Amino acid sequence: MTSLPPPSARKLGLVIDLDVCVGCHACAVNCKEWNAAGHSAPLTDLDPYGANANGVWFNRVHSFEAGEGAASRTVHFPKSCLHCEEPACVTVCPTGASYKRVEDGIVLVNPDTCIGCKLCSWACPYGAREFDHDAGVMKKCTLCIDRIYNENLEEADRVPACVSTCPASARHFGDLGDPGSAVSRLVAERGGYDLMPEMCYKPVNKYLPPRQRQCGAGHDGAPSSLAAPEPAPGGLLGWLDRVLSR
Amino acid sequence: MHPAASVIFFTVSSGAGYGLLATLALLAAFGLIAPGLGLGLAGFGLALALVTAGLLSSTFHLGHPERAWRALTQWRSSWLSREGVAAVVTYVPAGLLALLFTFFTPGPGARLVLGLATAAMAVLTVYSTGMIYRVLKPVHQWHNAWVVPGYLVLGAATGLLAAHALLRAFAPEGSAPAIVGIAALAAVAAGFLLKRGYWAFIDATPAASTAETATGLGAFGRVRLLEAPHTGTNFLMQEMGYRVARKHAARLRLIAQLAAFLLPAAFTLAALLLGGVAASLLAIVAAALGILGVAVERWLFFAEAKHTVSLYYGAERA
Numbered sequence: 001m002t003s004l005p006p007p008s009a010r011k012l013g014l015v016i017d018l019d020v021c022v023g024c025h026a027c028a029v030n031c032k033e034w035n036a037a038g039h040s041a042p043l044t045d046l047d048p049y050g051a052n053a054n055g056v057w058f059n060r061v062h063s064f065e066a067g068e069g070a071a072s073r074t075v076h077f078p079k080s081c082l083h084c085e086e087p088a089c090v091t092v093c094p095t096g097a098s099y100k101r102v103e104d105g106i107v108l109v110n111p112d113t114c115i116g117c118k119l120c121s122w123a124c125p126y127g128a129r130e131f132d133h134d135a136g137v138m139k140k141c142t143l144c145i146d147r148i149y150n151e152n153l154e155e156a157d158r159v160p161a162c163v164s165t166c167p168a169s170a171r172h173f174g175d176l177g178d179p180g181s182a183v184s185r186l187v188a189e190r191g192g193y194d195l196m197p198e199m200c201y202k203p204v205n206k207y208l209p210p211r212q213r214q215c216g217a218g219h220d221g222a223p224s225s226l227a228a229p230e231p232a233p234g235g236l237l238g239w240l241d242r243v244l245s246r
Numbered sequence: 247m248h249p250a251a252s253v254i255f256f257t258v259s260s261g262a263g264y265g266l267l268a269t270l271a272l273l274a275a276f277g278l279i280a281p282g283l284g285l286g287l288a289g290f291g292l293a294l295a296l297v298t299a300g301l302l303s304s305t306f307h308l309g310h311p312e313r314a315w316r317a318l319t320q321w322r323s324s325w326l327s328r329e330g331v332a333a334v335v336t337y338v339p340a341g342l343l344a345l346l347f348t349f350f351t352p353g354p355g356a357r358l359v360l361g362l363a364t365a366a367m368a369v370l371t372v373y374s375t376g377m378i379y380r381v382l383k384p385v386h387q388w389h390n391a392w393v394v395p396g397y398l399v400l401g402a403a404t405g406l407l408a409a410h411a412l413l414r415a416f417a418p419e420g421s422a423p424a425i426v427g428i429a430a431l432a433a434v435a436a437g438f439l440l441k442r443g444y445w446a447f448i449d450a451t452p453a454a455s456t457a458e459t460a461t462g463l464g465a466f467g468r469v470r471l472l473e474a475p476h477t478g479t480n481f482l483m484q485e486m487g488y489r490v491a492r493k494h495a496a497r498l499r500l501i502a503q504l505a506a507f508l509l510p511a512a513f514t515l516a517a518l519l520l521g522g523v524a525a526s527l528l529a530i531v532a533a534a535l536g537i538l539g540v541a542v543e544r545w546l547f548f549a550e551a552k553h554t555v556s557l558y559y560g561a562e563r564a
Contacts, residue, residue, distance in 0.1 A: 003322050003323045018463075052478060054481075060480075062471065062473070062559075063471070063472040063473040064469050064471055064472055065469070065470055066464075067468065071466065073463070091324060092323075092381070093323075094316070094318075094324045094327035095316035115313040115316055117307075117309075117317070118307075121485060122485075124384065125383065125553075126554075126555065127482045131481045138309075196455050196459050207462055209465070
């Protein structure tokens with residue numbers, strides 16, 4: 001059924017801290033690694049060792065520059081499905097293959113009923129859906145549905161692959177429908193925001209903006225240079241140094 | 247947006263087919279054309295062939311054409327599904343009307359009911375086609391009030407041009423050819439004004455989304471892509487990053503206006519004034535040019551459409 005269910009109380013999603021992300025792409029790589037054997041496996045690569053290698057990824061890291069001169073910022077920007085509250089990718093689906101889960105709000109594709117018309121990818125403003133030319137069906141981030149509820153994993157590992165691997169802890173996973181959850185508090189404290197709010201898709205995933213620069217850093221009394229002047233050697237070595245320096 | 251050949255062929259062919267079907271159905275409903283084998287086979291035959299060829303070609307770009315029937319299930323939310331349902335339902339009155347019209351002599355009551363039902367379903371189907379694009383918020387060039395009238399009027403124009411040519415050849419007697427010729431002129435003129443208005447609209451109105459809203463980094467200043475996520479290409483860039491047409495947009499718009507509107511109007515007007523065999527030939531040329539011109543227009547409709555996902559790949563405005 002591609003009509004949307006009533007809004008779920010639980011809204012599982014990600015909070016991505018653009019102040020912390022170092023742009024290492026580990027989240028994208030671990031996403032590919034896990035999901036190549038996960039719920040939507042395989043994530044087909046075409047011409048993987050050739051000149052025109054391309055394939056399906058659920059998570060991609062873009063890097064942007066914003067502003068000019070000293071005030072400008074370089075921001076690494078990971079982007080995956082935002083599991084919107086009003087996902088038009090679901091409502092445009094003619095077959096019912098795309099759906100939003102009632103229990104936790106995760107948006108999924110049923111690969112057994114998808115006809116591969118690609119209309120959902122046109123309806124997504126964010127480019128979250130990628131067509132698998134080999135399988136002939138649309139694929140997308142599952143929020144690692146096969147990890148977060150997986151009782152065979154240690155409880156600490158029941159988070160999406162991108163979150164578990166991030167070496168900088170720039171990615172947070174949780175219930176954004178619960179105002180008291182750690183992720184909701186983070187969003188409230190740091191001014192987390194929606195991407196393209198003008199589209200009115202109400203994305204669940206939030207982005208935390210880069211923090212303000214700490215003005216005045218570096219004036220704590222430390223020497224401005226680490227290269228301390230070496231005392232001139234005396235005696236024979238000093239004579240040699242003076243001769244050789246001529 | 248990438249202009250897939252199968253989708254362009256589908257929308258042009260089915261648009262003309264439903265236009266022709268609605269025209270013949272209305273003429274039959276009001277007794278302006280007499281049932282018979284010639285016009286039945288050529289007219290309803292061509293209309294149903296155009297519609298069917300279009301619908302079949304629309305399944306060619308599917309990843310799983312064998313599952314196409316599933317697209318009829320989600321009519322509650324999806325315009326693509328509604329289009330499929332409307333297309334299938336149209337076959338019922340259209341098929342009955344075509345059979346009765348071609349091989350039997352249906353009474354005025356049957357002609358009226360089946361004719362009106364066929365015409366209404368044909369309009370509903372083309373309306374649904376337009377709505378598929380109209381509801382897509384990420385594409386500014388599609389998410390506006392010009393799109394659905396464009397689909398309806400261009401379908402009507404190509405259908406009327408085809409009907410005009412068919413009537414000149416198979417049923418030249420009576421007032422039907424002149425009525426259809428004048429209606430074709432009106433539809434072509436309306437199409438011309440609509441497309442001029444549409445192009446002026448998309449040229450003058452900026453899309454709401456920018457690289458700043460896409461990233462939320464506008465507070466720091468102008469946002470531009472420093473590094474793409476990968477060195478190669480991907481599905482999103484191939485499907486939604488199509489750029490070829492913008493370079494030639496002005497010239498292609500001129501070609502579309504000449505082939506789809508100005509020349510068919512001139513040929514149709516000449517046919518109306520001249521009559522006879524010359525009119526038949528002129529009407530055929532007008533119909534062929536009209537369909538060709540609408541194919542160019544449709545190609546532009548895709549190629550000029552810019553999706554917001556391009557904002558993540560270097561575009562500053564979608």
